[in-house]
Amino acid sequence: MPFEALFTLATVLAVLVTLVVTRIAPDVVLMAALALLVVSGILEPGEALVGFSNPGVMTIATLYVVAAGLKETGAIQWIAHRLLGRPRGLRQAQARVLLPASGLSAFMNNTTVVAMFIPAVQEWAARLKLPPSKLLLPLSYAAILGGTCTLIGTSTNLVVDGLLQTERGVSLAMFELAWVGVPLLVVGGGFLMLFADKLLPDRQGVLEQLEQAREYAVEVVVEDKGPLAGKTIAAAGLRSLAHGYLADIERHGRLLTAVPPETELLAGDVLVFIGAPECARELRRIHGLRPAGGDVHKLDIAHHRRCLVEAVIGPDFAGLHQTVRESRFRSRYQAVILSISRHGKRLPGKLGDIRLQVGDTLLLETAQDFVDQYRYRKDFLLVSGLNDSTPPDFRKAPVALGILGGMVALSASGLVSILEAALLAGGAMLVTRCVPASKARRYLDLTVLIVIAASFALGAAMAKTGAAAQIAQWLLLVDGLAPWAALALVYLMTVIFTELITNNAAAVLMFPIAMAVAEQLGVDVLPFAVAVMFAASASFMTPLGYQTNLMVLGPGGYRFTDYLRLGAPLSLIVGVTAVGLIPVVWSF
Known part of the structure; x- marks a missing residue:
């Protein structure tokens, strides 16, 4: 195999491994591969950038x-x-x-x-x-x-x-x-x-789980002439409670949310703590605080002065695998986490110590503009904003x-x-x-567009250097392999790629391989191209293979095994049906 083909295969393999095992954004990975192929001389600049003028990408x-x-x-x-x-x-x-x-x-x-x-x-x-x-x-x-x-x-x-x-x-x-x-x-x-x-x-x-959870809001007042008046939140020891955390401060009729630790407490401030029932007992032991109403009431998620947003953490969230405290969530997003659900269950314990993962569903209390600000970012997959201040214009x-x-x-x-x-x-x-x-x-989702356009460079390099033809030869090792069996192999390989990386990148990488298989068999290329189309969309077995699967993870209370239980037989049925019908419609 020529050196150029080996270099291209190594680049493709490095892209696949990086996308699977790291949290580097896919568009960064694909653009880095494009740059490497140009600098190494494998592709001319015009060949590497052809994806950015492709009619499919523009559509x-x-x-x-x-x-x-x-x-x-x-x-x-x-x-x-x-x-x-x-x-x-x-x-x-x-x-x-x-x-x-x-x-x-x-x-x-x-x-x-x-x-x-x-x-x-x-x-x-x-x-x-x-x-x-x-x-x-x-x-x-x-x-x-x-x-x-x-x-x-x-x-x-x-x-x-x-x-x-x-x-x-x-x-x-x-x-x-x-x-x-x-x-x-x-x-x-x-x-x-x-x-x-x-x-x-x-x-x-x-x-639904939050409504049944034993999670409470505890309101206390900073006493006049008490030891806490004039101190910052951190100096007063209110950032290190075992069973709760400070969410809001009501001051002179105004509600201050996502308060930073250096905020100075004033006499008469009403402090709103979110936490377990033991939080109330813990607060009673702090000198300088007294109960605001003398009771502990269940968290009211329909509070008219709060904007609640349900958001699913995406793969590009900056604080992945960090605790809520380490991620500096409040200062970074100006939002307070009221509850975290993972695999359908509210996580117990102190929220600040929970390590955030992809697919975690957060119930946030935040400002009215949070949904508009982060709707187009990749930190979150926003599912719903309650009390949305900008309802659709249904007249149009x-x-x-x-x-x-x-x-x-x-x-x-x-x-x-x-x-x-x-x-x-x-x-x-x-x-x-x-x-x-x-x-x-x-x-305009520029991340998706860049991933697709940059993937074309990998496909072009595989076709130009002969790497795609070599992979096709490996797939056709069995002498006299029937075209429908080769079609099934191409379909299966595309499905595996789709579950590991993005569906569009999988399609672009598999296209030159499918073309090479058809050419070596001496049959029409169209059924193989169509097989890549259908296989790249058939992502049912994991929540990470397709964005819509990840979006329903938290709202449906699902676990990863639920996707496999329903998605694996569905993938098999869809695959058998597709491979059986494609040659009938587009003959070899």
């Missing part, structure tokens, strides 16, 4: 604006509340979640669909007294399956279609994938309807849905390309003020 960027318009107008919530209704039982409830979620995901970003459905389903489940754990993971899986039905349903489809246009001059039609995607949705949805109730636990999410929901319908109709008719239809729809969202330009700009 994804434009569709973020379309999704922004649908989200800002509340169009998804508008549909959800009308379709959910009042089912008679759990199975009917699951059907009313699966159908609209999969249908909407076929035409827009499934992350946006799931983000908008989660609070609606939580409220709906509470009203009907149904466990959210029976509904939220099927919601994520239905959104993934729905995204496979059209070319714009998931970014992976657009990426592979862009590669086909660039490399082979072939472009798929809007609904061409439906020949396989719809059967996958029917088979996968049927499996979820039949077995989700049996395989998923009856468990509550973080908000029909306009946004009309624009989406027009985009689909235009691209399906063949009058314009999908990129052109998306550009027209994005422009219409801005012109009709469904979303302001400032917000549309923030909806």
Whole structure:
């Protein structure tokens, strides 16, 4: 094998290992690999940067604006509340979640669909007294399956279609994938309807658990002429309690939240502590404090002067594996953690000593602008903000849905390309003020776009140096291997990559390998490219493989084993169906 091919394979392997075992951001890892391939002379600058001009990547960027318009107008919530209704039982409830979620995901970003459905389903489940754990993971899986039905349903489809246009001059039609995607949705949805109730636990999410948790708010007053008046919080010893922590200070009718330790206490300050019942007994032993009302009352999560936000810690959170205290959470985010839920259970003990992990769900008390400030950051996967100060403009929901319908109709008719239809729809969202330009700009997920575009450099290097052809030879070691068996191998390898790294990076890395396999077998490349499309979306077995899976982890009260229990058989069923149908629709 030439040195260039060995160097490229080593680079790809280093990227895979780094993405799996470290917390370095994926866009940083992929851009570093791109730079290495250019500096080493493997790729020319134009070859390395070809992903940034790929039509698939540009279509994804434009569709973020379309999704922004649908989200800002509340169009998804508008549909959800009308379709959910009042089912008679759990199975009917699951059907009313699966159908609209999969249908909407076929035409827009499934992350946006799931983000908008989660609070609606939580409220709906509470009203009907149904466990959210029976509904939220099927919601994520239905959104993934729905995204496979059209070319714009998931970014992976657009990426592979862009590669086909660039490399082979072939472009798929809007609904061409439906020949396989719809059967996958029917088979996968049927499996979820039949077995989700049996395989998923009856468990509550973080908000329901908080209402039952023995966690209290304790209010005490700083005494006039007492020893604590004039001291800072730290000097008064109020930062080192065993059973609670200081959350708020009420001073002269104002509520001070996320107070730093150097804040000076004044006589008459009402200090609000959050903690276990023993916190009240501990505070009574501190000289200079007296009970504000003489009682300990249960934490009121609907307090009219508080903004509560439920947020899931993402893989790029700066304080991962640090305690809450070590992460300087209050000073960094200007927010107080009221409760932490992990795998569906509120973590016991003092909050400041808990080490934060990916997937932990935090219930935060914070300022009104927290949701707007961190909605577009990767520190958190924000699920719901209670008492949101900026509700959607539902009056424009029909306009946004009309624009989406027009985009689909235009691209399906063949009058314009999908990129052109998306550009027209994005422009219409801005012109009709469904979303302001400032917000549309923030909806662009640059991390995802950079990861996809930079991944093209790895794919180009594998094709140019012969590394992809060498991997294809290793896959075809068995003499006389049938094309359908090679297709199954490509599908399986893509699924493994998808569960380890991002789905888009997996698709770009597997595309040149799939092309090389087809060429060495002397068959058409299209069925192999389509197999990469479907396999890269089939991430059901871990919460980290697909963003929607991680988003429902805390709200559904799930554990990692729940994903494996339901996702492993679903992956097998979807894989067998896809590998069986793809050669029928796109012959070898």
